[in-house]
Amino acid sequence: MKTKTPAIPYVVWMAVFVVVPLLLIVVYAFTNYDGKFTLENFTNLDVFLQVCGNSLYLAAVATAICLLIAYPFAYFLAQTGPTTRKVAMLFIMLPMWMNFLLRTYAWMSILENHGFLNQLLALVGIPPLHIINTDAAVILGMVYNFLPFMILPIFSVIEKLDRRYIEAAQDLGAGKLQVFRRVIFPLSVPGVISGIMMVFIPSISTFAISKLLGGGMSFLLGDLIEMQFLGSAYNPHLGSAISLMMLLLVIIAMLIMNRFGDGEEGAVMM
Amino acid sequence: MSKELIRLRNICMAFDDEQVLDNINLYFNDSEFLTLLGPSGCGKTTTLRIIGGFTTPTSGDVIFDGVRINDVPPHKRQINTVFQKYALFPHLDVFENIAFGLRIAKVPEAEIRERVTEMLGVVSLKGFEKRRVDQLSGGQQQRVAIARALVNRPKVLLLDEPLGALDLRLRKDMQNELKRIQQQMGITFIYVTHDQEEALTMSDTVVVMDKGRIQQIGTPEDIYNEPKNAFVADFIGESNILDGIMHEDYVVEFFNRKFKCLDKGFAPMEPVDVVIRPEDIEIVPADKGRLVGTVTSVTFKGVHYDTIVDFKGYKWLIQTTDYHEVGEVIGIILNPDDIHIMKKSEYSGLFGDYSSYSAEYDEINDPDFAEEDEEDADDED
Numbered sequence: 001m002k003t004k005t006p007a008i009p010y011v012v013w014m015a016v017f018v019v020v021p022l023l024l025i026v027v028y029a030f031t032n033y034d035g036k037f038t039l040e041n042f043t044n045l046d047v048f049l050q051v052c053g054n055s056l057y058l059a060a061v062a063t064a065i066c067l068l069i070a071y072p073f074a075y076f077l078a079q080t081g082p083t084t085r086k087v088a089m090l091f092i093m094l095p096m097w098m099n100f101l102l103r104t105y106a107w108m109s110i111l112e113n114h115g116f117l118n119q120l121l122a123l124v125g126i127p128p129l130h131i132i133n134t135d136a137a138v139i140l141g142m143v144y145n146f147l148p149f150m151i152l153p154i155f156s157v158i159e160k161l162d163r164r165y166i167e168a169a170q171d172l173g174a175g176k177l178q179v180f181r182r183v184i185f186p187l188s189v190p191g192v193i194s195g196i197m198m199v200f201i202p203s204i205s206t207f208a209i210s211k212l213l214g215g216g217m218s219f220l221l222g223d224l225i226e227m228q229f230l231g232s233a234y235n236p237h238l239g240s241a242i243s244l245m246m247l248l249l250v251i252i253a254m255l256i257m258n259r260f261g262d263g264e265e266g267a268v269m270m
Numbered sequence: 271m272s273k274e275l276i277r278l279r280n281i282c283m284a285f286d287d288e289q290v291l292d293n294i295n296l297y298f299n300d301s302e303f304l305t306l307l308g309p310s311g312c313g314k315t316t317t318l319r320i321i322g323g324f325t326t327p328t329s330g331d332v333i334f335d336g337v338r339i340n341d342v343p344p345h346k347r348q349i350n351t352v353f354q355k356y357a358l359f360p361h362l363d364v365f366e367n368i369a370f371g372l373r374i375a376k377v378p379e380a381e382i383r384e385r386v387t388e389m390l391g392v393v394s395l396k397g398f399e400k401r402r403v404d405q406l407s408g409g410q411q412q413r414v415a416i417a418r419a420l421v422n423r424p425k426v427l428l429l430d431e432p433l434g435a436l437d438l439r440l441r442k443d444m445q446n447e448l449k450r451i452q453q454q455m456g457i458t459f460i461y462v463t464h465d466q467e468e469a470l471t472m473s474d475t476v477v478v479m480d481k482g483r484i485q486q487i488g489t490p491e492d493i494y495n496e497p498k499n500a501f502v503a504d505f506i507g508e509s510n511i512l513d514g515i516m517h518e519d520y521v522v523e524f525f526n527r528k529f530k531c532l533d534k535g536f537a538p539m540e541p542v543d544v545v546i547r548p549e550d551i552e553i554v555p556a557d558k559g560r561l562v563g564t565v566t567s568v569t570f571k572g573v574h575y576d577t578i579v580d581f582k583g584y585k586w587l588i589q590t591t592d593y594h595e596v597g598e599v600i601g602i603i604l605n606p607d608d609i610h611i612m613k614k615s616e617y618s619g620l621f622g623d624y625s626s627y628s629a630e631y632d633e634i635n636d637p638d639f640a641e642e643d644e645e646d647a648d649d650e651d
Contacts, residue, residue: 164357167324170344171351172371172422178345182370186361 028240041241047224048242052249055221058135058210059203062142063150066199067192069143070150074191075184077151078158092148104141104212111137111213133215141209142199149198157191158184193257201250221246275300275425275458276321281330283316283482290316291327292482298426298460303452305461305469308479309505314462315354317479318428321460322351335425345374350419351428355435356411358403364390364414365399371422389417392451409440416451426458433468445471466506470494478502499612503545504621510586511622514544514611522611525561525581529604533611543612545622548589549574550608559601565594578624585624 032038077088095103110116111132118128131137161184169183207222214220221242228239276298283291291313298304306314319325320332323344332340339347350371358367366373368389372382390396393413403411412432419427429448433441449472452459463469469476470490478485478493478501486498497503500511514524519534524544536542556562563581574589579600594600 162357164353164355165359167344168351168353168357168359169370170324171322171349171353172418173345173374174370175343175345178374182374183359187359189361 025240025243028237029244032237041238042245044238045241045245048221048245051219051221051224052245054218055204056249058138058142058218058220059200062139062146062203063196063200065139065143066147066150067196070147070154070195071192074151074155074158077155078161092151095144096148100145101208101212103145104209107137107141107144108132108212111140132213133217135214135218137213138210138218138220141213142203142206145209146199146202149202150195153194153198154188154191157188157194161187189260193260197254197257200253204250205246273300274298275335276460277331277333278317278320279331279333281317281320281327281332283313283320283325284328290482291320294330294482294484296477296484296487298458299475300425301456301458302474303449303459303461303472304475304477305463305473306477306479307463307466307469307505308485309464312479313482314464314479315430318351318430318460318462321426322349322428323347348424349426349428350422350424351430352412352415352419352432354430354432356415356432358411358414358418360403362403363399364395364401364403364406367403367414368418368421370418375422385421386417389421392420392454393417393447408436409444412436412444413447416448420451420455420457424457426460427452429459429461431463432461433463433465441468448472470506478505480505496610497545497612499615500543500545500617500619500621501615503543503610503612504617508548508587508589509622510546510548510624511618512544512546512584513619514542516540516542516611520606522609525584527560529560529609530606531609531611532606533609536611536613541614543614543618543622545610545612546586546604546608547610548576548587550605551586551588551590552603552605553577553588553590553592553594554601554603556599556601558603560603562599562601565596565598565600568594568596587624 029041030037030039032040077085080088108115112118113128113130113132115132117131121128131140165183165187166179169179174182204220205222205225207220207226210218210220210223211226225239225242225246227233228235228242274297278294278296281291281294281296282289294313294317296317306317308314316325320327323339323342326340331338334342334347334349359370362370365386368386369382372385377385386399387396390398393416395410395413395417398406398410398414403414406414412435415432416427432448433444436444445468448459448461461469461472470493473490475487476490476493477487480501486493486502488496493502493506497506497509500509503509503511512524514522516522516533516536516539517528518538519536520531522529522531522533522542522544553559561581563579563586565577566580566585567576567578569576571589574591575593577588577590577594579586579588579602588602
């Protein structure tokens with residue numbers, strides 16, 4: 001508590017940009033158009049529940065796919081030499097230098113019925129695929145956009161893993177598979193959890209991806225909230241209530257994941 | 271002694287261009303406590319890693335029980351290791367750490383329970399089963415590491431500076447403990463250390479290494495009493511090393527005087543290194559001494575005084591329980607068995623002169639004097 005002064009700008013920043021907006025949401029969620037206190041917004045949540053199921057499902061599938069792709073990728077990347085690593089890292093980060101919307105638009109034109117992918121398939125003589133405006137397209141968008149957030153934490157944990165643990169396991173009779181199953185994987189769990197959180201949270205709250213690639217066919221929590229603030233159903237009070245519910249959902253998800261983290265929440269909470 | 275278990279034949283090891291081991295020939299007997307002793311970077315850890323299978327020698331054979339095992343990976347060797355910083359698995363508790371090898375070997379649950387419990391008894395850690403390893407003290411972690419290795423009933427246990435991270439008192443206790451465990455289990459211990467006292471205390475056989483070569487192999491008494499060259503004499507304990515000339519068997523000349531000694535088998539008039547241990551020298555009044563010198567420095571060491579005495583410009587270290595003040599002229603007497611003769615070697619003239627004496631000479635016993643260089647070299651492969 002001795003060095004209070006330098007912390008002031010951060011405290012102010014947090015107050016203005018985190019605490020105040022949160023309080024505003026809470027206030028909006030518990031009031032109506034007239035500014036009177038009400039619980040109506042929360043009794044009116046059947047839309048929320050419908051959308052919630054779909055959102056959870058898509059986010060979970062996207063997270064699972066990300067994990068399946070990212071873990072082996074991160075694992076093998078951690079075994080390579082520094083040059084390969086640098087190049088691979090560059091390719092992982094490269095798409096993130098581009099605007100998120102732009103990337104998603106690009107996928108739109110790739111996946112369209114007469115888009116790049118189907119033209120390519122036609123050349124080889126394969127009948128066109130209907131991908132755009134399906135859940136599959138939304139999941140693909142999520143996986144593509146959020147995959148780096150899964151790779152990086154897993155990679156950094158595996159890379160830092162002390163080689164002595166691996167040698168100790170070999171010394172005690174563990175072959176390659178056993179070393180992985182009994183030592184490397186358990187020790188990389190904090191990275192996995194951190195990755196899951198970092199993919200799952202943006203996936204559950206996204207609206208641009210579902211809007212552009214789902215074409216209104218898959219309607220997610222993010223879309224629902226966006227509609228209350230910017231869209232046709234303008235009702236910021238209901239929107240705030242839904243936002244609060246979603247926040248609750250995310251907090252619950254994090255608490256559950258932390259239980260697996262075995263006290264390693266440092267990695268999860270970022 | 272008993273039968274031979276491991277043999278290293280013409281082992282050479284090079285990392286890039288750096289020769290780490292130079293033609294090592296060494297055998298290990300069953301149930302023996304053998305120590306590889308040497309300074310940082312002498313190749314002792316590399317030797318251990320070659321036996322454990324973590325490093326493949328550039329050339330030469332590793333023979334285990336009559337079979338060449340150069341290409342056998344570590345997990346298929348009947349050898350277990352206690353690593354320098356223990357490398358206990360942080361995600362497992364004490365019980366599961368010790369049970370690790372047994373689970374891999376698919377030992378039945380009841381037997382695992384029984385053997386782990388037995389091992390916990392051997393290392394005096396009963397009741398610690400459910401502790402997390404990061405809640406243990408250094409000494410306790412050390413015991414878990416030993417139990418984790420021994421529970422697999424290996425034929426050989428490799429120990430890589432296992433006591434290096436412990437404080438002095440704990441180290442002394444663990445030395446006795448390790449010796450007791452080795453005798454109780456009746457298996458071969460191959461122990462790596464840079465601490466000569468540790469080596470002398472625990473070992474049946476000591477192998478002194480330097481610059482990737484074996485300097486001397488012998489029992490602790492042999493190594494101490496009959497060092498083969500100036501390096502060994504200096505590394506094991508303190509030594510005054512002088513140039514001498516062997517006139518004939520049992521007669522050596524130094525400081526232009528002839529002394530009786532117990533050594534023979536040298537060529538007539540062969541130049542030799544003469545070793546005189548500081549604690550063997552007897553101080554007498556100046557008129558009764560065979561050599562006379564002046565005290566130039568005295569340091570109190572607890573049990574004795576380190577007394578530096580100047581003999582005609584050549585300074586000796588004498589350890590004595592009697593105090594002689596600086597400037598005092600004293601005489602010394604040397605008995606034939608206080609004088610050890612060594613052949614000249616590449617180390618001649620490098621050690622054993624206390625002209626630049628300072629109290630720091632025993633820094634080699636410092637536990638923090640870690641083997642960083644050697645570890646780095648090992649990471650290359």
